[in-house]
Amino acid sequence: MAAEKGLKRAVVLLSGGLDSSTCLLIAKKDGFQPIALSFFYNQRHAVEIEMASRLAISNEAEHFILNLPLDVIGGSALTDDIDVPESEPLDGEIPLTYVPARNLIFLSLALAFAETRNAERIYIGINSLDFSNYPDCRMDFLSKFSEISVLATRAGREGKKIEIKAPLQNMKKSEIVKLADELGLDFSLTSSCYNPDRQGLACGVCASCRLRIKGFKEAGILDKINYEKQ
Amino acid sequence: MAAEKGLKRAVVLLSGGLDSSTCLLIAKKDGFQPIALSFFYNQRHAVEIEMASRLAISNEAEHFILNLPLDVIGGSALTDDIDVPESEPLDGEIPLTYVPARNLIFLSLALAFAETRNAERIYIGINSLDFSNYPDCRMDFLSKFSEISVLATRAGREGKKIEIKAPLQNMKKSEIVKLADELGLDFSLTSSCYNPDRQGLACGVCASCRLRIKGFKEAGILDKINYEKQ
Numbered sequence: 001m002a003a004e005k006g007l008k009r010a011v012v013l014l015s016g017g018l019d020s021s022t023c024l025l026i027a028k029k030d031g032f033q034p035i036a037l038s039f040f041y042n043q044r045h046a047v048e049i050e051m052a053s054r055l056a057i058s059n060e061a062e063h064f065i066l067n068l069p070l071d072v073i074g075g076s077a078l079t080d081d082i083d084v085p086e087s088e089p090l091d092g093e094i095p096l097t098y099v100p101a102r103n104l105i106f107l108s109l110a111l112a113f114a115e116t117r118n119a120e121r122i123y124i125g126i127n128s129l130d131f132s133n134y135p136d137c138r139m140d141f142l143s144k145f146s147e148i149s150v151l152a153t154r155a156g157r158e159g160k161k162i163e164i165k166a167p168l169q170n171m172k173k174s175e176i177v178k179l180a181d182e183l184g185l186d187f188s189l190t191s192s193c194y195n196p197d198r199q200g201l202a203c204g205v206c207a208s209c210r211l212r213i214k215g216f217k218e219a220g221i222l223d224k225i226n227y228e229k230q
Numbered sequence: 231m232a233a234e235k236g237l238k239r240a241v242v243l244l245s246g247g248l249d250s251s252t253c254l255l256i257a258k259k260d261g262f263q264p265i266a267l268s269f270f271y272n273q274r275h276a277v278e279i280e281m282a283s284r285l286a287i288s289n290e291a292e293h294f295i296l297n298l299p300l301d302v303i304g305g306s307a308l309t310d311d312i313d314v315p316e317s318e319p320l321d322g323e324i325p326l327t328y329v330p331a332r333n334l335i336f337l338s339l340a341l342a343f344a345e346t347r348n349a350e351r352i353y354i355g356i357n358s359l360d361f362s363n364y365p366d367c368r369m370d371f372l373s374k375f376s377e378i379s380v381l382a383t384r385a386g387r388e389g390k391k392i393e394i395k396a397p398l399q400n401m402k403k404s405e406i407v408k409l410a411d412e413l414g415l416d417f418s419l420t421s422s423c424y425n426p427d428r429q430g431l432a433c434g435v436c437a438s439c440r441l442r443i444k445g446f447k448e449a450g451i452l453d454k455i456n457y458e459k460q
Binding site: 064066067068069073074094099102116147148149153154156157 | 299300303334338342366368370374375378381384386
């Protein structure tokens with residue numbers, strides 16, 4: 001799909017989940033032609049990629065899917081043969097679903113993409129409230145990435161700034177649901193479950209499903225996806 | 231291959247070129263069990279991966295090759311259908327062989343690897359003298375990466391430092407050749423050419439071949455690879 005003439009471009013890291021899907025709509029609202037970037041990293045919840053594709057198509061955004069064998073690296077319940085936890089750990093512990101250096105890897109690739117596509121921004125749907133224990137979802141990580149992005153690229157060295165935006169950084173899930181609803185997000189084209197069945201049906205009990213269910217409930221908005229249990 | 235008992239581990243970014251191969255031997259000399267990490271990114275000089283494998287085997291190092299479709303990102307003479315230049319540009323211009331954000335991407339993946347393998351160091355063969363115009367080969371980039379590596383990982387947040395070492399950073403090519411020779415590097419298992427033929431024969435005229443030839447000449451050491459032209 002060709003970019004609309006004259007429209008500035010933004011790379012959107014699109015996992016297919018609720019947060020990154022909301023980011024895609026925010027990018028459009030901010031006046032950007034979004035270029036969606038997803039990663040197939042042998043995650044057990046690969047159905048999210050299909051959702052990402054459908055959402056990108058329905059928003060007339062280009063969509064690139066990169067294969068990235070993070071399961072070779074391992075160390076996560078999202079790629080390894082470890083049970084997905086039903087709750088997030090307490091006391092500042094890092095969740096089993098942490099994927100080593102994932103956001104650094106994803107942002108680095110998005111940065112390369114942004115450089116070759118002349119995009120001025122990268123949108124990433126990270127959030128430091130709900131899953132506060134992921135190291136690479138915090139504000140200090142993101143500020144440091146902005147600094148290194150200038151040093152790591154031709155664009156940066158030549159004074160072209162690629163801005164890293166995390167518009168959901170400090171929002172509660174219920175606030176994200178409300179915002180997504182206002183922006184007209186089709187919730188049926190998003191997938192949050194860490195452990196869906198083969199048909200993509202959400203389990204309803206993993207930490208990510210629980211958070212989503214709670215968010216919609218608090219927002220007083222009806223979700224459009226089904227769950228195996230709830 | 232199992233790591234020697236009790237030996238500390240280091241991830242070595244091994245391209246198969248002279249510099250990263252030298253780094254593998256430096257890691258061993260520094261007392262580490264090296265874990266070699268290479269990337270197949272549809273580079274035109276993919277023969278370097280074969281060299282990397284042979285070198286890793288001959289040094290009893292584990293070797294992981296990750297597929298990384300950087301050609302989808304594009305923007306480089308090393309992955310795109312652009313002629314490889316025979317000389318590096320002058321006046322601080324960034325070479326056509328620059329691959330967008332490559333070292334940031336490679337180091338990010340190496341960091342994830344180091345974390346899951348309990349490695350204490352990452353060795354990278356970057357050099358800011360010979361190809362001074364690559365943005366991501368400079369010292370400021372590397373220091374910033376050390377900072378972000380602490381924020382991006384579980385290891386970093388838990389106080390386990392993964393050190394980023396670039397032992398060749400300020401060395402001339404002739405000095406690297408001398409050091410590699412002292413460490414017993416088998417030069418026939420290294421490949422520097424940006425544009426080899428299908429059998430892996432180095433062209434002898436690209437910027438990288440020229441630099442290697444000059445380095446060996448200045449060091450007064452005989453290279454063990456052949457060239458198509460010279």
